Amino acid sequence: MRILTLNPGSSSLKAAVVHDGVAVGWAAWQSEMSRAVVDAVERWPLPDAVAVRFVHGGTQKSPVLVTDRVVANLDRLVPLAPIHQPLSLDVARQVRDLLPGVPVVACFDTAFHANLPDAAAHYPLPRQWTRQNRLRRYGFHGLSVQYAVRRTAELLRRPVDELQLVCAHVGAGVSVTAVRGGRSVDTSMGFTPLEGPAMATRSGSIDPGLLLHVMKTAPMGPDELADALCLRSGLAGMSGTSGDLGEVRAAAAAGNADAALAVEVYVHRLRREIGAAAVSLGRLDALVFTGGVAHYQPETVAEVAHGLGVLGVRVGELAQSDADRVISSAGSAVPVLVVRAREDLELARGAEAVLADLGSEVHRARTADRSEVR
Ligand SMILES: Nc1ncnc2c1ncn2[C@@H]1O[C@H](COP(=O)(O)OP(=O)(O)O)[C@@H](O)[C@H]1O
Numbered sequence: 001m002r003i004l005t006l007n008p009g010s011s012s013l014k015a016a017v018v019h020d021g022v023a024v025g026w027a028a029w030q031s032e033m034s035r036a037v038v039d040a041v042e043r044w045p046l047p048d049a050v051a052v053r054f055v056h057g058g059t060q061k062s063p064v065l066v067t068d069r070v071v072a073n074l075d076r077l078v079p080l081a082p083i084h085q086p087l088s089l090d091v092a093r094q095v096r097d098l099l100p101g102v103p104v105v106a107c108f109d110t111a112f113h114a115n116l117p118d119a120a121a122h123y124p125l126p127r128q129w130t131r132q133n134r135l136r137r138y139g140f141h142g143l144s145v146q147y148a149v150r151r152t153a154e155l156l157r158r159p160v161d162e163l164q165l166v167c168a169h170v171g172a173g174v175s176v177t178a179v180r181g182g183r184s185v186d187t188s189m190g191f192t193p194l195e196g197p198a199m200a201t202r203s204g205s206i207d208p209g210l211l212l213h214v215m216k217t218a219p220m221g222p223d224e225l226a227d228a229l230c231l232r233s234g235l236a237g238m239s240g241t242s243g244d245l246g247e248v249r250a251a252a253a254a255g256n257a258d259a260a261l262a263v264e265v266y267v268h269r270l271r272r273e274i275g276a277a278a279v280s281l282g283r284l285d286a287l288v289f290t291g292g293v294a295h296y297q298p299e300t301v302a303e304v305a306h307g308l309g310v311l312g313v314r315v316g317e318l319a320q321s322d323a324d325r326v327i328s329s330a331g332s333a334v335p336v337l338v339v340r341a342r343e344d345l346e347l348a349r350g351a352e353a354v355l356a357d358l359g360s361e362v363h364r365a366r367t368a369d370r371s372e373v374r
């Protein structure tokens with residue numbers, strides 16, 4: 001079965017064709033996103049189905065076939081993922097128009113975290129707010145984490161059920177998840193993908209009291225505030241350069257003190273979240289890094305890992321490599337791995353599962369029809 005996978009992230013749109021579980025074509029767009037879907041559809045032969053990544057699926061626990069009703073429901077979640085959800089909706093709408101008759105499946109980042117323990121899922125806020133607004137930690141990057149966990153189990157030759165690990169997804173968005181026996185038990189992103197470590201252009205967690213102070217001293221509307229926290233903060237906001245860590249590092253090396261501080265804060269906050277995730281587990285069997293930064297910028301992974309001796313982590317010098325691998329030194333009490341983010345494979349699995357369910361529903365309906373006739 002050929003699945004076209006479309007993964008709109010905050011800094012790129014990635015497409016892949018996955019044939020019977022194996023990726024056979026890739027493409028990525030960092031700009032001109034409006035042309036990206038047309039390009040992707042024209043580039044490869046007609047697929048059996050299309051899978052689209054949606055970061056927010058609310059309380060949805062598994063992928064679903066995209067219908068007009070599903071689109072309307074996902075549209076309501078736009079305010080909870082303002083820099084991702086509109087793009088995914090746009091991609092799904094375009095692909096349905098361009099490929100009528102080809103099933104489109106929505107796969108959700110949030111699904112992997114749908115069964116978080118209560119203590120991790122709840123915010124200590126007034127009960128009425130929580131009920132009225134369905135406030136909870138949804139968690140994101142679930143498709144990436146789910147793949148990284150499976151790949152880690154393969155590389156360590158251990159069953160997923162037995163592994164307790166921390167997975168840091170370090171891309172334009174950054175999150176840290178604690179996974180016990182293949183299930184998410186805590187994660188740094190929350191009600192929206194704004195909580196947690198500092199990110200490319202997102203602030204990550206900040207003191208809510210600080211926001212109250214800013215709102216009093218320099219009043220602004222919710223849209224302006226959202227713009228500042230989602231697009232003008234993080235590495236970009238602190239350094240005054242860009243959200244790309246490679247560029248911020250280059251600016252720091254050229255003597256830009258703001259850029260140097262931005263990298264320090266970024267690394268510090270990521271370590272802090274890894275420590276917090278580790279204590280949500282009974283023991284730490286592995287620490288896994290995935291995402292664009294983990295893949296392309298090993299110096300950042302090494303720098304983060306060097307500060308994690310308290311967790312029994314030891315990592316030496318690292319070179320860039322395309323291979324998924326264990327990067328910890330021989331004496332490390334905890335294996336550390338870098339695994340390429342493969343949301344494409346997870347998206348294809350989701351689409352295949354939905355199509356298989358639809359196939360068996362049709363089969364059940366036909367069998368029921370026949371027995372009624374008899
Ligand atoms: N070819 C590359 N060389 C160096 N760094 C890269 C490269 N590609 C991606 N990155 C790093 O990864 C980040 C994007 O990560 P990614 O996981 O692809 O983001 P997203 O999926 O959110 O768009 C970039 O900001 C950059 O820091």
Ligand SMILES: CC(=O)OP(=O)(O)O
Nearest residue numbers: 009010140172173193
């Ligand atoms: C959830 C999220 O932040 O995704 P991305 O890193 O792809 O922007």
Ligand SMILES: [Mg+2]
Nearest residue numbers: 009010171172
């Ligand atoms: Mg991404």
